[in-house]
Amino acid sequence: MAPIMTPEAVASKRKRDLDDQSKRKRRRHIRNGTQPETASGQLSNSEIATLVNGAEDDSGYAAKVLDVVKTETQVEKKDKHKNKSKSGKEVALQGSSCKWRVSEPIGGRMLNIDPILTEDDKYLILAYNTSLQVYSARDSLLLRKIELACPRIDGRQDQIVAICPSATAPKHVWVASYSGLVWLINWETGSGSEKNFSVGCDRLYDMHVDSVQFDNGSRDVLYISAKKGAAWCILACDIQKHKILASTPIFSFTAPIESLRVAHSGYIFAAYADRTIIIGSRTHQTIQALDSLSYEVVTFDASDDITSLDIRVSNRVHLNRKSQREASDTPVIDLAVGCARGAVFAYSDLLPEIRLLNSPKARHHALQPRKYHWHRKAVHSVKWSRDGNYILSGGSESTLVLWQLDTQKMDFLPHLSATIENVVVSKQGSAYVLHLDDNSVIVLSTAEMKPITYISGIQALLSPQPISKDDKVKRVGQYTPDRLTSIPAAISPSNSSQMLLCVGNGQQLSYSGSGPSMPLIQSLDLTTMQSVSRQALTRTNPTDVNITSRGHPITEPRVTHLKYSHDGCWLVTADEWQPPSRDIDVFDGSSSERKETYLKFWSVSAESESLELMTRIDAPHHSNQVESVYDLAADPKSDRFATVGGDGIARLWQPVIRQRDGLLIKGKKGRQLYSWNCSQAISLYGNEATAESDVPNEYFQGSGAVAFSEDGSVLVCAVVHEHGSVVQVIDTESGKIRNSLNDLIKGHIQGISVLSTSLIVLSDALMVYDIVLDELQYGVQLRKAKGSETDDVHGPGASIMNHLATDSHTSRFAVAVSRGKKGTTKVRSELAIFSPGGCEPELVHSFQNPITSLVSPPGSSGFLALDSAAQIWSIADSMDTNSLAFAYPLADLHLDLEPATNGEVANTPALILEQDDEGASEDDMDIDMDNTTNNEVMYPAVVAPQRLTELFDAAPSFAMPPIEDLFYQVTKLFSAKVAIPTP
Structure with missing residues (x-):
């Protein structure tokens, strides 16, 4: 009688048979004289043909990025199957063909432009690179998106630089771009976006619109700050029916003119250029045509570099005849100026002071503004209240400051989520609009200072770092990023409509330390592209003093990895922090010796989807010092995670029921509590020589990756250490290494995955290896920069940022490659979709901005790509009904008709x-x-x-x-x- 075998014994026997079969096959290759390098994955130099950059233009950049290298086994199979029937060949082609489509990008970054709150405080208009978005202030919903046809000029995409509401038509808004194009758009219907006209300038800096009274009536006049030739000037343009009737230069200067403000029906304008304040008053009360428009312009210097400016005009009130005789009926001009070192200067009734300053009787007279100093860095925005009793200012301190002029007291609205970029006071004075650095806008009621509207987009880090007004003053401890930053992202299997992104406290605070910090997690609703919530995963300093006594910013940790469990009930994160080198100069050792690494296990609430920390593992990977966590993977069939670190060990983590003195510990509502422990630790170096070399390489940076098979029975780990690289195939039940694959990694490992029986390894080359047949399917060499590795803009070959994602529904995987070109700082990405059985990519798409994250949503087919401009792209099969789709603005439903x-x-x-x-x-x-x-x-x-x-x-x-x-x-x-x- 045959013995009765358990399922575990059957599976173990099957694995032993496969191992024996692979060993016999390798021995047979050796006896036949076959090159062992092909079986192990190594390709000769003649087989790997690297395609370098050709021409320096965009067409050369968009050339083929991947070189497909077939093995000898594939060539033999191809010749063997040539004589098969034609019908079988057509079925194979039909089964492997997928028509992939790339959607239009959604999301994006709000521009550093003052938002527009309509007169009735019901609608909010925000400016993006090439579009306007109209939101409802009552429920924060997107009503309409108005796209503008901005052309490409000198290889760069033109973008919006200023938006202003029409002074004569409340339903219209003026829009200007860098290249000098101007649109008049009806924001209620979106009409006018297809028509534009040019003001004829080299570059447009700012624009303001005010109504001017002519003999035949009042109409809008555009005041434009632009560069024409070698000079910067202020132009007044009279536009009717999308044509410029007249254009008059009213002032010219030798430096760029910024923050142009016009008030009192064009009677007064104010602007600044570096440290120079520019004030202009109209010489005539009424004008017949634009050609007769003339201004008396006065310039004077401020005591610091200017970063923001605002003007307020009010009617003069005479207390007696003497004041009426001395000041006449000229309006009262009040000016508020924000400076780069944190000071705010307030000038009251400026025109009489200027006239007294220019009179010969007052030789020693000087302007004496009131000075208010609270900000540590530049004042990003300053505004007058409608009654003139307050000055509002905001900067990088994440605090709105209200200066009460009569009592010299300050009121604060602290603990905002990021740096304040723009402050807008509504026309009725009943609301304040705050545009923050984390891509969000808040509308506050002036009575209670409570938010009534909150609009937030994608808050991921941008690359390159946006220009800040704080950069006008060079400070110690500033960090300029020179590499792209990968953004950890994940989509919950239990709620596929929400995407988790690792973000920071705005752009400026995230880049202020020794490196980019991302201590927060943002939950983004993909159906509305609105932020649902934010939660801190590491320690943060939003309310404490975040600057040392020497002026250095205090750095925050960075979340490096993020994974959900198979059912979405658990979330595992890995974060890392190390002190800047400047803070440990007085100590012995390097900064890496004081590195802090934590592995955290979070329980996901089924009701609110909030996170509760259950277990924190300090230094999950360590040798003689704390090592980094290279990669994190989740078991697709059970509550189990795997990590691989710099110590060359793969660790499996599983939950255990939390007990105390033999009694079960219950949580809220009687919920069972768990603790996570390391269940297995597998050394990946095996019998290789891992002893320290005579001259240790302190500058070598290792890398690693880990992934589970689809059934969770196999764990594949790839590590790159100082002595070489290896890919290990591990049995998850026993923890034994079943197979070791060499020469599959070129350079640093950047991703690994298992799709069916195919092992996909992504480094500087893409390798697809069949685990069952124990042979290399094909290899793809990724394009390098022209010349040698030193020609790369972002450093040697390891600086290339690649991403790998697999889609089990379509049995496809996507690879995103980011690489700069020689002679330019522009970085682009190319995405290719492959099938494990076919070496030719089914889709190759080029992106203008580098991709920083690539994920495959569970429960549906396709991929989601996040680029460095905070935009999300959907790549899906056009023939699949279960592909990705995003919501449209409410205006597409035509509910307002x-x-x-x-x-x-x-x-x-x-x-x-x-x-x-x-x-x-x-x-x-x-x-x-x-x-x-x-x-x-x-x-x-x-x-x-x-x-x-x-x-x-x-x-x-x-x-x-x-x-x-x-x-x-x-x-x-x-x-x-x-x-x-x-x-």
Whole structure:
């Protein structure tokens, strides 16, 4: 009788057979004289043909990025299958063909431009690079997105530089771009975006619009700060019907003119250039045409570099005849100036002071502004209140300061989420609008100082770092990033409509230390592109003093890895921090010896999806010092995680029930508590020589990657150390190494994954290896910079930032390659989608901005890519009904259209009856109407909750049909009336 074997014994026997088969195959290759390098994954130099950059233009950059290298086994298989039937070949091609589509980007970065709050405080208009977005101030929803056709000039994309509301038409807004193009757009309907005109300048810096009274009426006049030739000037343009009727230069200067402000129907304008304040007052009260517009311009120096400016004009009130005789009826001009070192200067009633200053009787007279100094760095924005009793200022301290001029007291609104970039006071003075550095906007009520509107986009770090007004003064401890930063991201399997991103406290605070810091996690709703929540995963300094006594900023940790469990109930993060070198100069040793690394296990709440820390592992990987966590992977079938670190050890982590003195510990609502421990530790170096060399390389940076197989039975680990590199195939149950693969890694390892039986290794080359057949499928050499490694803009080959993501639904994987070109700082990315069985990419797409994160959403096919401009791209199969889809603005539903009047037919979608159905006759319809009208009462339809559940829970939110289709399906349920006979 045959022995009875358990399933574990059967699986173990099958693995031993596979190992024996692979060993016999390798021995057979050696006896036949086959090169062992091919079996182990190594390719000769003649096989790997590196495609370098050719021409220096964009067309050369967009050339082929990948060189496919086939092994000898593939060539033999191809020749062997040439004689097969034609039908079989067509089936194979048809089964492997996928038509991939790349969606338009969503998200983006709000520009450093003052937002527009409409006169009735109901709508908020924000400016992005090439579009305007209109939001409802009541519920913070996107109503309309207005795209502008901004051309490319000298290889660069033109973008918006200024937006101003029309002074004569409240429903219109003026938009200007860097190249001098101007649009007049109706923000209610979006009309006017297709028409533009040029003001004829080399570069436009700023624009302001005010109504000017002419003889034939009042109309908008555009005041533009622009560069023409070698001079910077202020132009006044009269525009009607998208044509420039007249253009008059009113001032010229030798430096760029910024923060142009015009008030009192064009009577006064103010601006600044470096340390020079520019004030202009109109010489005539009324003008006939724009050619007769002239100003008396006065310039004077400030005591510091200027970063912001605001002007307030009010009517003069005379207390007696003497004051009326001395000052006449000229308006009162108040000026507020913010400077680069934190001071705010307030000039009151400026015109009489300037006239007294220019009179010959006052030789020793000087302007004496009031000085207010609280900010440590530059004042990013300064504004007057409507009544003139307060000055509002904001900067990098994340605090809104209200200066009360009469009492010299200060009021604060502290602990904002990021640096204040712009402050806007509503026209009625009932609300303040704050644009923050973390890509968010807050509308506050002036009565209670409470937020009534909050709009937040993608808050990931940008690359390159945005220019800040703080950079006008060079300070100690400033850090300028020279490399791209990978953004850890994840999508929960339990809620696929939300995406988690690791972010910082704004752009300036994240880059202020010794390196980019990302201590927070942002939950982003993909259906609305709004931020749902933010939570700190590491220690942060938002409310404490974040500057040392020497003026150095205190750095915050950076979350390096982020993974969900297979059911979305657990989230595991790895964060890292090390002190800057300047802080340990008096101590022995390097900064890496004081590195802090933590592995944290978070429980995800099923109700609110908030995170609760359950276990923190200090220094999960360590040798004679704390080592970094190279990679983190989640078991797709159980609550188990794997890490690989700089100590060359792979560790498996599993939960255990938390107990105390033999008793189970319960949490809130009787929930069982768990603790996470290391269940297995596997050394990846094996029998290799890992002893320290005679001259240790202190500057060598290792790398590693780890991944589970689809059934969780196999763990693959790849490490690059000082003595070489290796890929280990490990049995997760026993912890034994089943196979060692050499020469699959070129340079530093940047990703590894298992798709079916194929092992995908991403380094400076892409290798696809069949684990069962124990042979290399194909290799792809990634393009390097022209010349040698030193020609790369971002350093040697290890600085290239690559991403790997696998899609188990379509059995495809995507690779994103970011690389700069010689002679330019511009970095682009190219994304390619491969099949494990085919060496030719099914899609190669070029992105203008480098990709910083690439994920595959669970529960649906396709990929999501995040670029360095805070934009998300969707790459999905066009033939797959379960692909990705994003929501559109509410304006696409046309809910704001007026209903059709009597005699008009509304152009609305309608259901078309099939040909087999017979329509009701007019007599039947009359009878039904009579019965319903006379004997029955109409009641609203009662819709069962399960009917709505069938509509909304059929698929994840981002994989559902368009919102317009859902809207009509829901209205169809509720529009049905129930007729009940009356007694």
